[in-house]
Amino acid sequence: MHKADSTKGTILIVDDAMDMRVFISALFKTSGYRTETCRDGSAGLAKAREIAPDLIVLDVMMPGTGGALMYKNLKTDRLLKDIPVIMLSAVGQRSFQHYLKMLNIKLAEPLPDPDAYLEKPPDAQHLLDTAVGLIALRKG
Numbered sequence: 001m002h003k004a005d006s007t008k009g010t011i012l013i014v015d016d017a018m019d020m021r022v023f024i025s026a027l028f029k030t031s032g033y034r035t036e037t038c039r040d041g042s043a044g045l046a047k048a049r050e051i052a053p054d055l056i057v058l059d060v061m062m063p064g065t066g067g068a069l070m071y072k073n074l075k076t077d078r079l080l081k082d083i084p085v086i087m088l089s090a091v092g093q094r095s096f097q098h099y100l101k102m103l104n105i106k107l108a109e110p111l112p113d114p115d116a117y118l119e120k121p122p123d124a125q126h127l128l129d130t131a132v133g134l135i136a137l138r139k140g
Contacts, residue, residue: 008032009054009135014044014070015088016062020120024057024088027124028131041070048080054135057127058114060089060096068099075111084115084134086127093117 008031013024016039025035036051038044041058042065048056056074060067067087074080087096096117104110116130 007034008132009139010034010036010051011131012044012048012051012053012056013037014039014041014047014056014062014067015059016040017059020059020088023124024122024127027128031128031132033131041065041067041073044070045073048074048083049077052079053083054138055084055086055131057086057088057131060087060091068096068103071114072103072111076107076109082138084138086116086118086130086134087114088118088120088122088127090120092119 011028011033021037058067
């Protein structure tokens with residue numbers, strides 16, 4: 001990407017905690033990305049369909065439609081399934097993987113693991129590096 005480009009891509013941040021949305025959004029905006037934020041999985045899924053982001057940062061535990069259900073809906077939607085997802089949660093990765101296994105029992109096609117899984121609170125540089133790498137892979 002050149003400095004002349006207005007944005008390096010669009011990142012959708014879905015987290016019920018306002019401080020996390022603000023922190024992650026500021027991190028990506030100062031690095032040249034456009035961000036959109038939502039506070040639950042149903043709003044996040046609608047926004048993903050509307051804007052087709054280059055990457056989604058998704059909290060696991062949220063009231064209402066949580067991140068795990070949103071992840072399932074993303075990965076079973078033919079238009080959204082290829083968008084890379086960074087799961088970000090206070091829930092350990094092993095617990096989330098167990099949950100995915102339980103979901104997969106009921107599905108004809110198993111859900112893939114997330115592209116990345118980071119525990120809260122995330123290290124800002126690690127989150128940024130992970131996002132940059134996933135977006136670069138997708139854009140080829």
